[in-house]
Amino acid sequence: QLQFVESGGGLVQPGGSLRLSCAASGIRSDYALIAWFRQAPGKDREGVACINLSTNYTHYAASIKGRFTVSRDNAKKTAYLQMNSLNPEDTAVYYCAVETDWYASRCHLAPHYDYWGQGTQVTVSS
Secondary structure (H helix, E strand, O other): OOEEEEEOOEEEOOOOOEEEEEEEEOOOOOOEEEEEEEEOOOOOOEEEEEEEOOOOOEEEOOOOOOOEEEEEEHHHOEEEEEEOOOOHHHOEEEEEEEEEOOOOOOOOOOOOOOEEOOOEEEEEOO
16 A cells, blocks of 8 residues: 655745655556546646656646656655746646556556645645
8 A cells, every 4th residue: 555745845935946755655666657647626636747766757737847857766655747938837736646567668647647746735825
């Protein structure tokens, strides 16, 4: 059974930065994906970024490309989402998701992940 500890959300001014962390204990191997999704009020859940723990392959949504960076620490089974140049449209609840037993080299942003965290609120406002 996976357990998540999500952290790093909060209130930030436009143009500011935040770093989200997702520590997923219980991942038994590096053949796994960790992804970040977000959901703003009244909108569908959107895939933001993903990382393949075994290959370090990363993939980003077009809406955040160049501003957000995903990274991982395999020893800690933790992924990070560094968010820069934040704007009010980035305001949402951000969810960490994990897919285990993933043997392909890439990652994906389809919402078919096995495990989901409870989310952390990110608010961008002056």
